Amino acid sequence: GGAEPILRVEGLSAHFGAVRALTDVSLAVPERGMCGVLGANGAGKTTLLRSLTGLHRASSGRVVLAGEDITRLPAEKVITRGLAHVPEGGGVIVELTVEENLRLGGLWRRDRRDRSTLNEVMELFPPLAERRNKSASTLSGGERQMLAIGRALMARPKVLLLDEPSLGLAPLITQQIFALLRDLRERTGLTVVLVEQNAAGALSVTDHGFVLNQGRVAAEGSSADLLSDDRMRHAYLGF
Ligand code: ATP
Numbered sequence: 588g589g590a591e592p593i594l595r596v597e598g599l600s601a602h603f604g605a606v607r608a609l610t611d612v613s614l615a616v617p618e619r620g621m622c623g624v625l626g627a628n629g630a631g632k633t634t635l636l637r638s639l640t641g642l643h644r645a646s647s648g649r650v651v652l653a654g655e656d657i658t659r660l661p662a663e664k665v666i667t668r669g670l671a672h673v674p675e676g677g678g679v680i681v682e683l684t685v686e687e688n689l690r691l692g693g694l695w696r697r698d699r700r701d702r703s704t705l706n707e708v709m710e711l712f713p714p715l716a717e718r719r720n721k722s723a724s725t726l727s728g729g730e731r732q733m734l735a736i737g738r739a740l741m742a743r744p745k746v747l748l749l750d751e752p753s754l755g756l757a758p759l760i761t762q763q764i765f766a767l768l769r770d771l772r773e774r775t776g777l778t779v780v781l782v783e784q785n786a787a788g789a790l791s792v793t794d795h796g797f798v799l800n801q802g803r804v805a806a807e808g809s810s811a812d813l814l815s816d817d818r819m820r821h822a823y824l825g826f
Contacts, residue, residue, distance in 0.1 A: 591654060593618040593778050594639075594670070594746050599648030601631075601638050601802075608634040609802045612648070616746070616795075621772050621779040623789035623810065625824060626799035632782045633675065635799065636750050640672045641665040653745055666695050669745035675754060677735030681724035685715050688723050688734055692741030708737045711771065729760035733767065740771075746778040753785045761785065765792040786824035790814045798823045 592615035601609040609631045616622050626632050637643035639650050641662035650658045652670050660668065671692075679688055689708055693699045709716035712733050718725065723734060732752050739747055749768070753761040765781075769792055772779050783789035790796055790810040798806040798813070800823050806813065813819055820826055 590618065592616055593620075593653055594780070595649075595651040596635075596639065597649045597651070599635070599638060599645050599650065601634050601643060601645050603634075607802060609638065609645075612799070612802070612804055614797050614804060614807070616778055616780060618745075618778055619772060619776050620795060621769060621781070621793045622795040622797065623786070623793040624780060624782045624797050624799060625786040625789060625813075626784070626805075627823070627825060628784065630799040631802040632784070632799055633750060634802075636672065636748055636782050639665075639748060640670060642672075663695050666742050666744070667697075669743075671739040671742045671744035671747055673732075673735045673739045673747065673749040673752060675750040677731050677752075679723050679726070679731045679734050679738075681722065683723055684720050685723055685726070685734060686719040689715070689738050689741055692738035695742060704741055704743060708740050711740070711774075712737050727760075728756050729763060732756065732760075732764050736764075736768070736771075740777075744777070746780060748780045748782065750782050751784060752781070753783060753788055758788075761788055765789070768792070786820075787814070787826045790824075 594616040596614045599612040624632055638645045641660050652668055657665050657668050714730055715737055752764055768779050771777055781789050790813055793810045796810045796813045797804055
């Protein structure tokens with residue numbers, strides 16, 4: 588067998604009252620992996636992501652991060668254990684400057700006064716460094732997504748989860764954001780989980796994909812295999 592995956596989800600189920608949003612979802616992501624979680628509107632992608640990050644209580648199953656069971660931890664503890672989350676839309680606060688937004692991402696860190704992580708993020712994203720004292724409202728859509736990613740990196744995560752980073756972005760900007768994530772993984776060893784409705788885009792940049800349908804993992808495989816599987820594309824991926 589290979590190394591223990593950095594993120595392992597075992598038999599996760601989640602409900603909203605009587606509505607079942609996730610049923611027995613299992614997946615494993617290797618360290619430095621880049622995987623996609625794909626599915627149509629309502630397939631359960633956001634609920635999965637929120638269940639992983641402690642924002643929604645799973646009704647059963649386990650989430651294991653770097654060997655530690657984090658299933659019942661509150662959201663801020665999940666972040667300190669190494670799982671950071673870029674919410675849908677990015678969640679950038681436009682009343683704050685670029686640097687103030689970045690600092691928010693480091694709030695849960697014990698060494699939050701240490702400037703080295705801030706400097707590293709500025710180095711990774713030169714457009715943010717150039718605008719560090721400007722209002723975040725001056726950023727374009729792509730730059731805001733970059734800021735949201737930088738803010739999540741301020742927590743020094745092992746695994747970065749992104750909820751539909753391509754939402755509302757032009758195709759070219761989406762490609763740039765995906766390429767940036769790939770580059771980040773290569774340069775820093777980060778593990779990336781991309782939750783996307785844009786299956787074609789996500790599969791072109793990830794190594795592995797999990798297809799959610801009605802709250803279950805309907806298929807998984809290498810991204811190349813999923814991309815070339817006509818039946819899969821027509822049934823679940825919409826392209
Ligand atoms: P989207 O692309 O719209 O974000 P999704 O794949 O992320 O879709 P979820 O938002 O996780 O899907 O929804 C999964 C299921 O759970 C859907 O059937 C949805 O109607 C239901 N659901 C989601 N949020 C709630 C809620 N707050 N109350 C009740 N049902 C909900």
